[in-house]
Amino acid sequence: MAVIRDVMPAFQLYQPSSAADAQKLLEQNGQDALVLAGGLDSMDWLKDRIKKPKVVVDLGGVEGLKGIQETGDGIEIGAMTTLTDIAENPVIRQKYNLLARAAELVASPQIRNQGTIGGNVSQDTRCWYYRAGWPCYRAGGNVCYADTPVGRNREHAILHAERCVAVNPSDTAPALIALDAKFVLATPKGNQTIDAEDYFLGPDIDITRMNILRPGWLLTSIQVPLTWARADFYFEKVRDRNVWDFPLMNVASAMKSSGNTIQEVRIAVNAVAARPLRLKKVEDSVRGKPRNAATGEAAGKLAVEGAEPLQFNAYKIPLMRNLVKRAIGGVEEAAWAS
Amino acid sequence: MGILEWATSPLGQRVPIHIAWFLIWVALIAGLVFLIVHAIYVRYFAKHKEFASEASPAEVLNLPARIPRHSLAARLFHWIMAAAMFVLLFTAFLPKVGVQFNWVTYHWIAGTVLTISILFHIVHSIFYMDFWSIWPDRSDLEDAGKRIRRFMGMSTTRPGKFAKYPLENKLYHGVVMLTGLAVIITGVCMMFRVRTIFFPRNPYLFSDMTWGMMYVLHGLAGVGLITLTIVHVYFAIRPEKLPITASMIVGSLSREFFLKEHDPRRWVVKGLSDRKDLAHGD
Numbered sequence: 001m002a003v004i005r006d007v008m009p010a011f012q013l014y015q016p017s018s019a020a021d022a023q024k025l026l027e028q029n030g031q032d033a034l035v036l037a038g039g040l041d042s043m044d045w046l047k048d049r050i051k052k053p054k055v056v057v058d059l060g061g062v063e064g065l066k067g068i069q070e071t072g073d074g075i076e077i078g079a080m081t082t083l084t085d086i087a088e089n090p091v092i093r094q095k096y097n098l099l100a101r102a103a104e105l106v107a108s109p110q111i112r113n114q115g116t117i118g119g120n121v122s123q124d125t126r127c128w129y130y131r132a133g134w135p136c137y138r139a140g141g142n143v144c145y146a147d148t149p150v151g152r153n154r155e156h157a158i159l160h161a162e163r164c165v166a167v168n169p170s171d172t173a174p175a176l177i178a179l180d181a182k183f184v185l186a187t188p189k190g191n192q193t194i195d196a197e198d199y200f201l202g203p204d205i206d207i208t209r210m211n212i213l214r215p216g217w218l219l220t221s222i223q224v225p226l227t228w229a230r231a232d233f234y235f236e237k238v239r240d241r242n243v244w245d246f247p248l249m250n251v252a253s254a255m256k257s258s259g260n261t262i263q264e265v266r267i268a269v270n271a272v273a274a275r276p277l278r279l280k281k282v283e284d285s286v287r288g289k290p291r292n293a294a295t296g297e298a299a300g301k302l303a304v305e306g307a308e309p310l311q312f313n314a315y316k317i318p319l320m321r322n323l324v325k326r327a328i329g330g331v332e333e334a335a336w337a338s
Numbered sequence: 339m340g341i342l343e344w345a346t347s348p349l350g351q352r353v354p355i356h357i358a359w360f361l362i363w364v365a366l367i368a369g370l371v372f373l374i375v376h377a378i379y380v381r382y383f384a385k386h387k388e389f390a391s392e393a394s395p396a397e398v399l400n401l402p403a404r405i406p407r408h409s410l411a412a413r414l415f416h417w418i419m420a421a422a423m424f425v426l427l428f429t430a431f432l433p434k435v436g437v438q439f440n441w442v443t444y445h446w447i448a449g450t451v452l453t454i455s456i457l458f459h460i461v462h463s464i465f466y467m468d469f470w471s472i473w474p475d476r477s478d479l480e481d482a483g484k485r486i487r488r489f490m491g492m493s494t495t496r497p498g499k500f501a502k503y504p505l506e507n508k509l510y511h512g513v514v515m516l517t518g519l520a521v522i523i524t525g526v527c528m529m530f531r532v533r534t535i536f537f538p539r540n541p542y543l544f545s546d547m548t549w550g551m552m553y554v555l556h557g558l559a560g561v562g563l564i565t566l567t568i569v570h571v572y573f574a575i576r577p578e579k580l581p582i583t584a585s586m587i588v589g590s591l592s593r594e595f596f597l598k599e600h601d602p603r604r605w606v607v608k609g610l611s612d613r614k615d616l617a618h619g620d
Contacts, residue, residue, distance in 0.1 A: 135345030141355045142553050143531065143541050145348070162442060163532055204440035206433070 008046040015058045019065055019220050022057055023186040027216035029055040035218065036060070037080060037119035040111055045124070050133040065118070065220060068092065074225040076184075079118025079218075083172070084109070086117055096224055098233035098252055102175035105237045108244035118219045120172045121183075121199065122211055125274065126246050127156065127166035137164045137207045146310070153310040155248060158317060160273040162204040165310060171237060173200065173276040174252035174268035178233075182223040188216050193223070197268070200275035210274065228254040228266065234327040238319060247271045249316060251323040260290050267327055269303070272320055279303050279324065286328050296329020342554055347546040354550040357557035359434045365561040369568030376572070385488065387599075390496040397602045404590040405607050407502070407582075412467065415459050416586055422452040426521075427567060430560055446534055449525045456522060471502045473512075477604065478505040501604035514566055520559035524552045 011034075016022040026033050034053035036042050037060075045051035059065060065080035068089050075091060086092055087104035106112055106120060124131075125138070127146055135141030146153040147165045156165040173196070181196040199211050199219075213219065232255040239245035253267040265283050270276040282299045289295045300321035307317050341361060342354045408416070425448035429441040463469055481497035482505050488494055503511070530540045531549075544552070574583045581595045596602075 133346075134348050135353075135355055139345075140343070141345050142549065143546075147539065148541055161533070162440070201438075204442065205438045 007049070008043075009049055009052040011046075011053050012055045013058060014055060015061050017061050017063070019062055019186060019218065022059055022062055022065075023188075023216070023218045025055070025057050026218055027188045029057075030215040033057055033215065035122075037122070038082070038115040039119075040107075040115050041119060041123040044131065048131070048133065050131065059118075071223070074223060074227075074229065077117055077222045077224065079220055079222065080116045081118075083112040083115045083117060083120060086172075087112065095226075095229040096179055096233075098178060098228075098231075098235055098254055099172065099175045099224065101233070101235040102172045102237075102250070102252060105235070105250075106171045107246075111244065117172060117222060121170050121176065121222075122213065122219060123170060124210060125166035126169050127164075128152070130166060137203065138166060140208060149311055151311065154312040155246075155271070156310055156313055157273045158304075158307040158309055158313060158320070159277060160202050160204070160275070161308065161310075162202065162207070162274075164203040164207050164274060166203075166274055167271045168200060168210055168273070168275055169246040170270055170276065171247055171250055174250055174270045175235060176222060176224070177268035177276055177278050178252040178254045178266045179224050179228050180254075180266060182225070183219060184221045184223065185213070186218045186220050187214075191220075196222075197276070197278045202273060202275045228256075231256050234331075236323055236326060238323070249319050249323060251320075251327045253327040255291070255328075257291055260292070262286050262289055262291050262295070262328075265328070267324065269320060269323065272307075272316060281305075282324060282328070291328070291330060293325075293329045296325040296327075299328040300325035349546070351546060353546045354554050356550075356553045357561065361557070361561045362431050362434060362564065365564040366568070369565040369572075372565070372569055373572040380576075388488075388496050389499045389601075398593075398597060401593050401596065401602065401607060403593050405593060405596040406590050407585040408589050409467075410589065411462060413586055413589060415455055415462065419452060419455045419459070422448045422455065423563065423567060426452060427560070427564060431564070442532055446525075446529055446532065449522070449529075450536075452518075453522050453526060456518060468502070471605075472508055474505055474508045475501070477501070478508065481505070499601035499604070500599055501601065504599075510566070510570070514563075514570075517559045517562050517566060520555055521563065524556040524559070527552055528556060 014025050016025055022035075026035065032054040034042060034045075034051060034056050036056050036058040042051075042056075046053075046056075059080050062080060065078040067078050068081060068085065068091065069076050070091060075096070077086065083103040083106050087100050089100070093100045103112065103117070103120075106115060127136075127138070129145035129151075130136050130138045133139070134145055135143070136146075137144050144164050145151055146156050147161065147163075153165060155167065157167050176196040179196075182193045183196055183199045185192045185194065194212070201209050201211055234253045234255070235250070237250040238248045240248065247270060249269060249271045251267065251269045253265060255262060255266075256264040265286060266278065267282055268276050268278045279302075282303050285302055286295050286299050300323075303324040304317050304321045307320070309317055341358050343356050343358055344352055345355045347353050425444060429445040429448065433439065433441050463472075477498060478501070484494045484497040488497075527543070530537050530543050533539060541549075573579050581591055585591045596605075596607075
């Protein structure tokens with residue numbers, strides 16, 4: 001239980017200087033190791049003494065994991081690049097403003113200065129039952145304390161809940177999915193490149209993990225292709241405190257239009273399920289349609305099909321409907337509906 | 339390294355949450371070791387089967403060429419149960435050994451199929467089958483004692499032939515029945531913890547300790563079924579048991595196999611039940 005604060009358990013600290021060394025250390029220590037990127041998620045776990053790793057691998061000194069580089073096919077962002085660097089990078093602002101916008105809406109300036117893109121997409125859920133150290137499904141137990149008639153579940157999932165109803169809190173994840181980004185992973189068997197949406201796991205696949213990283217694996221970089229460069233972007237984040245907070249929900253879309261007709265679109269939402277959701281049905285339904293309020297309205301209704309509210313989060317259904325409506329139909333065209 | 343995983347409940351109570359998953363490997367290895375040891379025993383050490391008496395010519399004369407063993411309903415039950423059991427085992431344990439997929443839905447659907455088929459089997463066996471034929475009787479125990487004494491080189495009379503089911507079958511059925519009921523009863527309760535079409539979720543149906551014990555019992559019975567299934571499949575494909583396996587498909591045994599292993603007075607074949615002298619084993 002989370003009773004001891006600010007006194008971290010003892011662990012061995014490794015500070016490798018290369019990604020290869022970091023991956024090797026993670027491989028050698030397996031499940032005993034914790035990856036430390038910006039430390040903003042990890043320190044909570046350590047100070048609350050919920051996670052007690054024997055080994056912490058601090059990536060702060062791995063210069064090779066930092067920075068943004070233009071490649072022939074877009075850009076490559078090192079996993080340890082800070083959110084501030086991403087939000088302020090001129091190439092990203094010019095070509096992939098969706099990502100810049102998502103990054104600059106993460107938390108506060110201090111947190112963005114320290115937080116990394118790799119950490120932001122790999123962070124654990126904010127479900128307080130889980131983070132308080134209760135033996136829930138996600139912690140390896142056999143109950144979800146949030147999904148009960150008396151559970152505090154205002155921030156929890158409305159879609160794809162499978163025993164656990166926690167949600168993914170990343171702001172940059174849906175933007176990267178909308179941009180068709182690829183994640184590069186260093187594994188014991190070599191590098192793997194996967195689609196952004198495949199990086200995330202729901203509880204139906206593995207209830208104790210939020211992404212596909214296994215012991216010994218390391219997210220090294222994120223590649224954003226030119227495919228969606230300079231497209232029409234939309235990002236909106238709804239949170240309780242606009243100064244800094246995790247999302248109650250966010251939406252990211254990238255759209256290519258011809259005149260007023262939607263030609264291609266990718267749209268993703270987060271904080272509605274344990275993984276950011278790409279809304280493929282919505283994408284298919286609006287392709288070839290005019291970009292207007294009616295299309296947005298239909299898209300919003302389609303997006304929430306199958307949504308199942310918990311005791312205290314029914315508001316998320318109209319919220320999601322309206323976010324998708326605005327992302328597809330455009331802000332000027334959309335009117336708020338409850 | 340304990341065989342149970344424990345956690346601290348929100349009320350500060352130390353409660354079991356499930357079995358330790360290394361027991362999956364223990365169960366798997368136990369099943370494989372059993373089949374290796376048994377195969378070696380049969381190949382190199384087992385004595386030729388000898389029985390006390392042969393059937394009389396009059397008894398043989400009355401037997402049909404094919405001896406009915408399992409009705410169509412019984413066979414359908416067996417194969418539906420087997421399919422459900424395999425789905426349950428794979429969906430339960432593959433994710434624990436690293437094969438990740440959406441297993442919960444398939445698991446509770448297969449569990450529902452298994453539960454319904456078992457309920458059918460209970461009714462069917464009580465009202466439409468020879469209910470007592472699967473339970474060990476005095477002759478089984480006496481013959482088992484004789485077989486053990488013969489195996490140990492002690493002098494004794496020959497054991498009798500089997501009734502419809504050999505003692506090993508009966509014991510296996512008993513163990514599977516207990517294990518199966520354990521997983522089914524706990525499994526049905528556990529369906530209150532997940533979203534199904536049957537019950538509204540109610541994780542507070544029992545105390546944390548009771549839930550924990552339920553998960554432990556479900557897990558222990560589940561890994562037990564790994565071993566039991568390996569043993570069952572092993573015997574099903576052993577050459578000398580193939581006629582029995584085939585009878586679970588076609589429903590009948592050959593008269594020759596029947597006479598070799600079974601006593602017509604202890605297993606009264608349908609159609610001959612009017613033969614009181616045989617039926618009573620006189």
